[in-house]
Amino acid sequence: xxxxxxxxxxxxxxxxxxxxxxxxxxMVILGLPLIGEGRFFSLLTTPWSxxxxxxxxxxxxxxxxxxxxxxxRFSVPLSMGCSVLVTLYADSTLxxxxxxxxxxxxxxxxxxxxxxxxxxxxxxxxxxxQNGSGMCIxxxxxxxxxxxxxxxxxxxxxxxxxxxxxxxxxxxxxGGTRAQKLFYVILPHSIRGIxxxxxLALGRAMGDTLIALMIAGNAVAVPTSVLDSARxxxxxxxxVIAADFDSIEFRTLFACGxxxxxxxxxxxxxxxGLSTEKEEVP
Amino acid sequence: MKAATIEKLTAVYAWxxxxxxVGIVGGILGYLFYRGWPGMxxxxxxxxxxxxxxxxxxxPVFNGLFPAIFGTLVLVLLSVxxxxxxxxxxxxxxxxxxxxxxxxxxxxxFDILAGIPSIVIGLFGFSVAVFLHHHFSDRIQPCLLISAxxxxxxxxxxxxxxxxxxIEDIPRHTRITxxxxxxxxxxxxxxxxxxxxxxxxxxGVVLAVGRCAEDTAVIMLTGVVASAGVPRSLMGGYExxxxxxxxxxxxxxxxxxLTSGFSACIILILLCAxxxxxxxxxxxxxSARLLYRH
Amino acid sequence: MKKSRHQIWQxxxxxxxxxxxxxxxVTLFADTATxxxxxxxxxxxxxxxxxxxxxxxxxxxxxxxxxxxxDFRITIAGGGSGVGIKQVGEGLVDIGNxxxxxxxxxxxxxxxxxxxxxxxxxxxVVNPENPVKKLNRQQVKDIFAGKITNWKALSGPDRPINxxxxxxxSGTRSVFWKKALEKGDIIGSANFxxxxxxxxxxxxxxxxxxxxxxxxxxxxxxxxxAFDGVIPTFETVKNGxxxxxxxIYSNTKGEPGPLTRQFIDYLFTPEGQAMIAQKGFVxxx
Numbered sequence: 001x002x003x004x005x006x007x008x009x010x011x012x013x014x015x016x017x018x019x020x021x022x023x024x025x026x027m028v029i030l031g032l033p034l035i036g037e038g039r040f041f042s043l044l045t046t047p048w049s050x051x052x053x054x055x056x057x058x059x060x061x062x063x064x065x066x067x068x069x070x071x072x073r074f075s076v077p078l079s080m081g082c083s084v085l086v087t088l089y090a091d092s093t094l095x096x097x098x099x100x101x102x103x104x105x106x107x108x109x110x111x112x113x114x115x116x117x118x119x120x121x122x123x124x125x126x127x128x129x130q131n132g133s134g135m136c137i138x139x140x141x142x143x144x145x146x147x148x149x150x151x152x153x154x155x156x157x158x159x160x161x162x163x164x165x166x167x168x169x170x171x172x173x174x175g176g177t178r179a180q181k182l183f184y185v186i187l188p189h190s191i192r193g194i195x196x197x198x199x200l201a202l203g204r205a206m207g208d209t210l211i212a213l214m215i216a217g218n219a220v221a222v223p224t225s226v227l228d229s230a231r232x233x234x235x236x237x238x239x240v241i242a243a244d245f246d247s248i249e250f251r252t253l254f255a256c257g258x259x260x261x262x263x264x265x266x267x268x269x270x271x272x273g274l275s276t277e278k279e280e281v282p
Numbered sequence: 283m284k285a286a287t288i289e290k291l292t293a294v295y296a297w298x299x300x301x302x303x304v305g306i307v308g309g310i311l312g313y314l315f316y317r318g319w320p321g322m323x324x325x326x327x328x329x330x331x332x333x334x335x336x337x338x339x340x341x342p343v344f345n346g347l348f349p350a351i352f353g354t355l356v357l358v359l360l361s362v363x364x365x366x367x368x369x370x371x372x373x374x375x376x377x378x379x380x381x382x383x384x385x386x387x388x389x390x391x392f393d394i395l396a397g398i399p400s401i402v403i404g405l406f407g408f409s410v411a412v413f414l415h416h417h418f419s420d421r422i423q424p425c426l427l428i429s430a431x432x433x434x435x436x437x438x439x440x441x442x443x444x445x446x447x448x449i450e451d452i453p454r455h456t457r458i459t460x461x462x463x464x465x466x467x468x469x470x471x472x473x474x475x476x477x478x479x480x481x482x483x484x485x486g487v488v489l490a491v492g493r494c495a496e497d498t499a500v501i502m503l504t505g506v507v508a509s510a511g512v513p514r515s516l517m518g519g520y521e522x523x524x525x526x527x528x529x530x531x532x533x534x535x536x537x538x539x540l541t542s543g544f545s546a547c548i549i550l551i552l553l554c555a556x557x558x559x560x561x562x563x564x565x566x567x568x569s570a571r572l573l574y575r576h
Numbered sequence: 577m578k579k580s581r582h583q584i585w586q587x588x589x590x591x592x593x594x595x596x597x598x599x600x601x602v603t604l605f606a607d608t609a610t611x612x613x614x615x616x617x618x619x620x621x622x623x624x625x626x627x628x629x630x631x632x633x634x635x636x637x638x639x640x641x642x643x644x645x646x647d648f649r650i651t652i653a654g655g656g657s658g659v660g661i662k663q664v665g666e667g668l669v670d671i672g673n674x675x676x677x678x679x680x681x682x683x684x685x686x687x688x689x690x691x692x693x694x695x696x697x698x699x700x701v702v703n704p705e706n707p708v709k710k711l712n713r714q715q716v717k718d719i720f721a722g723k724i725t726n727w728k729a730l731s732g733p734d735r736p737i738n739x740x741x742x743x744x745x746s747g748t749r750s751v752f753w754k755k756a757l758e759k760g761d762i763i764g765s766a767n768f769x770x771x772x773x774x775x776x777x778x779x780x781x782x783x784x785x786x787x788x789x790x791x792x793x794x795x796x797x798x799x800x801x802a803f804d805g806v807i808p809t810f811e812t813v814k815n816g817x818x819x820x821x822x823x824i825y826s827n828t829k830g831e832p833g834p835l836t837r838q839f840i841d842y843l844f845t846p847e848g849q850a851m852i853a854q855k856g857f858v859x860x861x
Binding site for chain 1 (some may be wrong): 284285286288289291292293295297298299300302303304306307309310313319335356367369371372374375376379380382388389390391392393394395398399400401402403404405406408409411413438439442449466467476492496497499500502503524527528531532543544547550551554555557558559562
Binding site for chain 3 (some may be wrong): 334342344415420423424507510511514515518519531532533534535566
């Protein structure tokens with residue numbers, strides 16, 4: 001009976017792991033005709049224009065990277081500031097309240113951000129910049145930054161709290177200010193945690209579909225400014241899924257899938273590399 | 283610069299960020315409630331049909347959110363019932379039976395699964411449906427079942443991880459007490475580990491439920507449609523609340539529909555927030571109770 | 577340790593029971609149908625997908641039919657004309673709507689049967705605040721190709737023109753591209769929207785937008801633009817003076833089954849045609 005249960009549990013674990021690999025395998029098999037014709041790599045660098053027989057996903061790669069990185073540029077300082085507030089500058093009731101609030105924020109679905117973004121952010125951006133339709137990289141990045149902030153804040157706060165009390169109390173004993181504690185003790189000690197949090201948030205930003213789909217405009221040209229309409233790999237999948245599934249158009253979706261899978265795997269490996277280097281000694 | 287000035291600047295920066303974030307989210311939620319509250323009434327959900335007839339499934343509901351809400355509930359129920367046994371089992375395996383190396387490899391693979399964008403999982407679900415349609419049976423197509431399976435893949439890594447962490451968080455002496463007294467690993471799991479980690483496991487389940495309820499990308503590709511009534515068959519189309527919101531945002535035909543979109547947002551947020559709050563509450567209540575039992 | 581037969585079969589048995597339990601919801605919910613004949617297998621259900629222009633008519637017809645026959649279930653999805661043709665051809669839906677005539681290859685490949693129940697136009701629209709109300713063909717081509725980029729070149733406000741277009745699967749797009757643009761280019765930086773409804777919403781929300789939409793969908797939220805002197809309205813499409821017109825089709829794979837037939841027949845009844853006219857399309861009868 002013992003062995004049976006162990007076997008069952010192992011079976012569960014293996015199935016789950018197998019699924020992960022299966023997803024990748026499916027992408028590759030269905031995208032195989034592309035790879036076979038040697039077109040896969042050219043797909044990564046050419047533009048998208050089906051009427052001219054061009055099926056490259058390069059503009060989408062640029063779209064994904066621009067929106068994700070711009071969102072990070074907005075979100076990282078914001079999240080850092082909030083974590084500092086929660087761990088250092090707020091008193092304990094406010095701190096707990098904020099933590100709870102932020103935890104609740106992680107539950108807000110992306111479609112909600114997209115929906116309000118259309119009616120709040122898009123006209124706002126259009127008015128301010130007097131250029132373009134408001135559906136652009138900038139609008140999408142702003143919303144995406146708000147989406148990924150709560151997760152990053154929780155991560156940062158967690159890392160800050162892991163700093164051994166011995167060190168933080170030592171700073172207090174020496175008469176240091178909170179800012180000094182932050183810059184000289186907490187930050188250096190939590191670098192790994194901070195980086196992991198950032199990489200995780202980046203992964204989330206690159207993988208988000210709804211915000212980009214509803215707000216970034218979905219144009220097919222390579223964007224040249226943050227006020228340009230752009231299409232991400234994820235939005236592209238959502239848009240083209242309607243096409244003929246024996247066509248080259250459709251198969252490019254698997255190229256998108258492979259690229260996304262590859263990006264996120266890379267990010268995950270980076271995180272794991274960062275976190276296994278040194279174990280905390282309590 | 284003087285230490286005092288740096289201290290002041292840092293404080294100002296931290297407070298600004300905090301106020302900014304809370305302000306932004308408060309603004310978004312406030313706007314939603316402002317636009318959506320006027321539309322919150324029974325006819326939002328049931329259209330012209332009487333609520334009793336609609337709930338008993340005797341009459342179809344048009345122009346109401348009931349099919350979408352029902353669809354989301356059925357979908358969530360299905361996907362969670364597939365994912366929970368698998369996820370908890372795998373989590374227990376990793377926490378109790380796996381060796382160091384296995385734990386490392388599985389951990390990496392599940393992290394990758396957790397990181398896969400939801401649309402890629404949707405794409406996978408869709409391709410499986412198409413593959414089966416061509417090679418096995420003509421009746422298989424993107425439908426409720428395929429969506430539920432895909433959503434199960436989506437939340438699986440979270441379930442595995444929360445179960446694993448919940449068990450590993452049990453203090454070492456408690457974990458080995460059972461086996462030290464002569465119980466088999468299985469008896470240890472059933473009588474000691476699971477009761478102690480129940481809080482964590484349950485909150486993981488509730489979080490998975492929340493994740494399934496709010497996801498749009500996966501269901502968009504695997505079978506949700508704009509108009510289908512209440513789901514009657516596993517192999518058929520269905521409606522869902524997040525998809526309704528997405529659909530309305532792009533294609534509302536009049537003010538009333540737009541308001542209903544905002545109201546749907548309110549319903550969805552309330553749903554997710556309450557699931558979240560419940561997860562948190564379960565965690566705290568169950569662990570506290572167990573802790574103080576002896 | 578040597579495994580007895582007992583120990584090998586136990587896990588297998590337990591796995592089977594586990595899977596069996598999972599399948600109980602399947603049997604509770606599944607259609608009581610056989611995969612044999614196409615129409616019997618879908619007893620009581622009609623699946624419709626395809627052109628987004630058709631959706632208001634489909635929804636109204638579905639509502640009427642379902643009110644009088646509560647056992648009928650009609651599911652409606654969008655996706656565009658390309659999707660409609662493809663899905664009906666693959667047997668995934670019963671009716672595939674298209675806003676363009678299916679090509680000969682498509683008809684041959686899937687064995688499609690066409691039912692044209694209305695004629696519709698594709699009109700160029702701008703935001704109601706926009707003073708520009710008429711354009712000639714060359715101007716239209718230049719705007720969509722990106723050669724004219726500011727409204728002031730057309731005596732409008734001094735603002736860049738925001739072009740909106742549809743995805744490749746769209747019948748509305750393909751008709752517009754062929755008949756209005758004469759297969760000219762559409763600028764790569766145009767915003768993409770996924771349906772007629774979405775196009776309307778986008779134009780209504782952006783004062784400097786221009787796009788194209790089914791004439792049946794045009795209402796007060798957007799402003800039609802005269803094309804070579806002809807305003808796209810129900811009347812001009814009906815009497816043929818508006819050149820950018822297309823048939824509205826519902827296609828089936830081979831002969832439609834009895835339920836599907838019943839649905840399609842309804843569209844051709846006087847009551848059905850009146851409903852179609854009321855939705856803004858020109859009925860064929």
